[in-house]
Amino acid sequence: MTASTLASPRPSNTCARKEAGLGSAILWETRKLRAQLRSRALLVGTLLAPVAVVLVVGAQSRPPKDSLFGRFSTENGFAMSLLVLGFASQWILPLVTAIVAGDAFASEDQHGTWKTVLTRSVSRSRLFWAKVLVSVVFGLVALVVLAAATIGASLLIVGRQPLTGLSGQLIEPGAALGLVAASWATMAPPLIAFTCLALLFSVWSRNAAVGIAAPVVIGMVMQLVGSLGGIEAIRPYLLTTPFEAWHGLLAEPRFTGPILDGVLSSAVWSGASLVAAFLVLRHRDITGG
Amino acid sequence: MRRFVISLVAAIVVVLAVGGAVVAGSGGGSSITRARLERSLPTTFSNLYADQAVLLGHPGVTPASLHATAMCDKGGAVEPDVGAGSNWNCLVSWTDPDNPMPPEGYGKFELQVHSNGCWTAGGPSKLVGFATLTDTKGREVTNPVSEFDGCFDPHGDSSPTGVEFPSLLGVTTTALRPDRDGRVSVQATCGTGSDGCRGTITATAGSTDLGTVPIDVDEEQTGTFSFDTPVPTAAAEVTFTVRLTRGVGPSKPVTLEMPA
Amino acid sequence: MTLTTDADPAVDVVGVTKRYGPLVAVDDVSLRVAPGEVYGILGPNGAGKTTLLRMLFGLIRPDSGTIAVFGRSWSRDDVRTLDGVAGFIESPKFYPYLTGRQNLEGLRLLDGSGLPDRLEEVLDVVDLTGREDDKVGGYSYGMRQRLGVAASLLRSPRLLVLDEPANGLDPGGIRDMRALVKRLADGGLTVLLSSHHMDEVEEICDNVTIMNRGSVAFHGTIDDLRAMAPDPGHLLRTGDDRQAVAIGRARHPGVVVEPAPDGGLVATGSERDLSAYVADLVRAEVPLLAFTPTRTPLEALFFMLTDARPDDVRLRGKEAVR
DSSP, rough: OOOOOOOOOOOOGGGGGGOHHHHHHHHHHHHHHHHOHHHHHHHHHHHHHHHHHHHHHHHHHOOOEEEEEEEGGTOHHHHHHHHHHHHHIIHHHHHHHHHHHHTTTTTHHHHHHHHHHHHSOOOOOHHHHHHHHHHHHHHHHHHHHHHHHHHHHHHHHHOOEEEETTTOOOEEEHHHHHHHHHHHTTTTTHHHHHHHHHHHHHHHOOOHHHHHHHHHHHHHHHHHHHHTTTTTGGGGGSSGGGGGGGGGGGGSSSOOOOHHHHHHHHHHHHHHHHHHHHHHHHHHOOOOO | OHHHHHHHHHHHHHHHHHHHHHHHHHHHHHOOOOHHHHHHHHHHHHHHHHHHHHHTTOOOOOOOHOEEEEEEEEEEGGSBBOOOOOEEEEEOOOOOTTSOOTSSSSSEEEEOOOEEEEEEEEHHHHHHHOOOEEEHHHHOOTTTTTEEEEEEOOSSSSSSOOOEEEEEEEOOOOOOOHHHTOOOOOOOOOOOOOOOOOEEEEEEEETEEEEEEEEEEEEEEEEEEEEEOOOOTTTOEEEEEEEEESSOOOSSSSSEHHHO | OOOOOOTSSSSEEEEEEEETTTTTEEEEEEEEOOOOEEEEOOOOOOHHHHHHHHHHHHSSOSSSEEEEEEEHHHHHHHGGGTTTTEEHHHSSSOOTTTHHHHHHHHHHHHSSSSOOHHHHHHHHHHHOOOTTTTTTGGGHHHHHHHHHHHHTTTOOOOOEEEETTTTTHHHOOOOOOOHHHHHHHHHTTTEEEESSHHHHHHHOOSEEEETTEEEEEEEEEHHHHHHOOOOOEEEEEOOOOOHHHHHHHHHHHTTTTOOOSSSSSEESSSSHHHHHHHHHHTTOOOOEEEEEESEEEEEHHHHHHOOOOOHHHHHHHHHOOO
16 A cells, blocks of 8 residues: 555545435346346346247247147238237246346345445445345336337237237237237336345345245245136235236237236235345344354 | 245245135135026127138128027036036037037037137037038138137126026947856946936837836936846847937937847 | 434443343443443454444344433434444445446435545545446455455544454554554544454553453553553473472472463463463573563453453463463
């Protein structure tokens, strides 16, 4: 260290100091996210992967009939984007959001930086909400990119033909585009709930691998449980059920009951996860790092 | 690692406990009911059948003109008609002057119903054709009603539709196997329908009456009917005549050859 | 908002206890740091120093007792308790995928508004200018330690808390770090320093608390501590230990001569008595091979107060010889 002059610590007037606001904390979390390779790679992946999927599925000689809209997917762009939606909601969306949310709190443990940030002028709750908001917004951005890439690639590669709905009705391309976009939009509530679940595991396990894997595994288990016969009564409480609420938009007459149920159950799951995560973080002794 | 195991176990326990409590509390109630299927299937079928008529160049067929109705059943008489499964059968009746219904008045569709309220139906090829058809321009296109998907509202109307169709009884034995004394028996299956099959079956070999046996078979069940009188050695074939008071039997007597 | 006045002590710890199950990490500790002073918390590893400092920073909640910093406490003022406080606990940690500058800029965001931008200045103070745009992942241990000091100075603190600042540094780094702390203290900054090096604390601190197994073993000024210090011990190597011990016992009641744990003898006594004893040995023609101080008086006191392990004694003894 140099022997250079250090301006003597001025007797700072501590009353002039302001506690760091939520905005500053959000800005900080956003900067960290932008600097991370994984978040950038994830967004590039959500942009490019749908194009590859559409190209591969579109080139099949036999359409994948065992999935909803699969039988029309090779000859109808709207059906293709709904086929990809059905697949993405089952396997991809929980993973995409958990990759960032599951790491949000655990990375501070991994790098030992809890003590670094919490010895500044930011309260645990501000930091908590900043991480929650940044993770949720990132999840939604990933969803929008995935939806836009899928719909764009499907319409460009497969085409804009009238779509056969789930009641056998014919939907004109103009209306179909709106319904397909709305269907993708109904992914937002369960996606947010999975984000909150990943945040809870991130806070609780202090391990990014658990934060990322646990929501995905829970999603798979729920998917499995929800598809079993005989125990359909638990479906309304599962977090994977809202992922299928879009079916009603493609029926005639249209039904939106499952979407409203989905918003409600997603809200309950999100709220419960966030409250639990907040309490764990609030009462935690930071002994590591 | 310890935390990971704890999380996993805790999550599974919570899911199982909540799931078990819900299932126990609701008695396993499912939103997948016979009535919802009976409303959903004819609607989707009518729309797609009208599309097929356009492809085939049949004028005047609209979804409304078909007056399609359906009766659905899961797993026959032994299973309640509720819940997801691949053993749903639906009898659908509709009106198309170019394509009249068979004597029983309906066609049987096999459905795979998913727990999310969506289903895949396969139509009877005798009535709706095969997987592909040739359209008016001579192109080979997918037949929209051969196999199709639909979804119903899990909160939709679940009051009974009142649509009922009789079961269709069919003789399923294709070759007679007389016992040592020359006595024969025959198997008959009662198809999907409202109340099973009741009546009699009579066997004759030439001029010899082998006897008459009562039929009492539930829907989607098979009965075996044995005739006490031996078939005369000279007889080359046996004719079975079905008379039903409930359900629909074969329109013509069934004749089976005796083995040489 | 709490108004703070100069009358408030910089740090006021009253009866703080923290338990982890059956282990009492900090047991009813009280201490008071006046503004402007340099205060040392001394103790072997595991004495509870770090737990106490973590509680000061609000990272750990005490089970009982209160901690006030410039008159503010966590229960009343939450994170505003840290207004005017900066420092680091154990080795400072940063985000390895960000550069030094990005780390500091981000931490500045979390410091709230109302602080001057001293980024270039603090980088210069800790001699990291020119490396600030490298990722922290590529920094050496010493560079990270310096970045930790920079991050603390960025807050323009009135109280600087340093937990084992010399830990893990090479001798040159230790010298630089001590010089820096001294310079900062001379500038009027209140410094609270924890260490397990007696000489570090002796060199720069006005007041000291020695902790052992979670509780306070000594409290007072360095001068108080010196007054309590025992006579210095010397390691003695002779060609005839038996005769050396006999001479000590027979003629020098002011000198205690005992076998040392790793061979040789340890002679303890006042300087005058010791020189007389050594002169006697020479007269008796006992071959004298070595006569070196084992530890400074304060170190001896420190080990006495904290019953540190023999390993530590040997290690520290060698260091003192060097």
